[in-house]
Amino acid sequence: MSSNNHEILVLGGNMGGVNAVHNLLRSTIPTLKRLNPSKSYHVTLVTPNTDFFYKIGSPRALINATALPYSKLFRPLSEAFSQYDASQFTLVHGVASSLDASMRTVTVTTGTEEKQIQYDSLIISTGTTSKSPLWTLHNDQSLTTKALESMHTELPKAKTVVVAGGGAVGVETAGEIAAAHPSCKVTLLSGSHRVLDRVKEATSIRAQDYLEKVVHVEVVHNVRVDIREKSTSI
Ligand SMILES: Cc1cc2nc3c(=O)[nH]c(=O)nc-3n(C[C@H](O)[C@H](O)[C@H](O)COP(=O)(O)OP(=O)(O)OC[C@H]3O[C@@H](n4cnc5c(N)ncnc54)[C@H](O)[C@@H]3O)c2cc1C
Known part of the structure; x- marks a missing residue:
């Protein structure tokens, strides 16, 4: 990282990670830049899901597809971050698989590729993973959608x-x-x-x-x- 640029890497894009990114870009970084205008900051979010998952709604969403519509349960991350340009923020769809704290790098798998991302500051907000994808995302949100659909079919029977x-x-x-x-x-x-x-x-x-x-x-x-x-x- 150049000494004038500070790279902040956030792992996990849901409740904690999404809020951390917004807070950094809207509040923390503007404050830091006022203190030192020559310094620049960039935030990278690494997460496998393309949509934010409002997991708090799961107990209701598992009843049927209208009790809590998917459009409210899932919101595209690209939409949530559309206000930030590339000089401020990068969204990487991938899974962090290892961390080298001495080199300040995280290994990220995107599809079949593996790459290293360097950071100056690291926020780990990968949450917990429940056995069922009804309660937490299992990588992409497709397994959560599938589990909900299975409930919609099975519960009435x-x-x-x-x-x-x-x-x-x-x-x-x-x-x-x-x-x-x-x-x-x-x-x-x-x-x-x-x-x-x-x-x-x-x-x-x-x-x-x-x-x-x-x-x-x-x-x-x-x-x-x-x-x-x-x-x-x-
Ligand atoms: C049904 C239900 C109701 C709840 N109700 C409440 C409530 O009323 N109030 C409350 O405060 N809390 C509630 N909670 C708990 C709350 O949802 C969690 O505490 C919160 O989601 C934790 O946020 P997080 O960002 O740490 O993890 P998560 O929201 O689980 O997000 C983790 C993110 O990390 C990503 N990720 C995982 N592994 C990797 C990896 N290796 N690399 C990159 N990304 C990764 C995931 O895809 C996901 O995007 C509820 C939870 C459930 C299930």
Whole structure:
């Protein structure tokens, strides 16, 4: 990197990475340039997905294609960054596979090619990867779309659904399925003695009341899933 240019490399283009890029280009870099006008900055975002995934909407989106339309669940990254020109920002569709901190380089795979990208500052926002692509992107968003479509086909036929996990995602998913499919028996397995065990107890009680009394979900506590037979799993 030239001493006058500072390259900021961001890995992972979803919740954290997209916000980091906007914040850098709209706020941090203009402030730094005011302090030192001779210095220039450039941001590169490396991510395999072409679209931003509003994963918070997944429990609703898995019900059917209209409950939360794909146009709201996925938004093109190119659109999100169209306001920045190439001197400020570059979007690379690829996967970061290794990091050499001493050389300040990241190896990125794009299709069949592998290349090194140098950085002065590095932001790693690659998130976590859940087993199911319903909750997190698995590289490109196509697997997430496929998993949602599979739910749209299978859920209306299901007589019973078991949701494992009594945290926010499990509670919301069980509630959405039970509300949309009242004739389906929905069971929520919570690994703790109460659902939403990270929030105050009154909220847990309200959530469980709603699940049991309004949408008729059976809630079973202190159960941990460790064997899963081959079936449709979310
Ligand atoms: C159903 C659901 C509901 C939620 N509700 C809330 C809520 O109400 N409030 C809240 O605060 N949080 C909520 N969360 C959690 C929140 O979505 C996550 O904390 C957040 O998405 C984490 O952001 P991130 O950028 O770290 O990771 P992600 O959003 O998962 O993004 C990771 C990005 O990195 C990319 N990536 C992965 N590996 C690589 C690689 N090797 N190279 C390059 N790119 C890579 C991925 O493709 C993706 O673009 C919810 C999560 C779910 C699933």
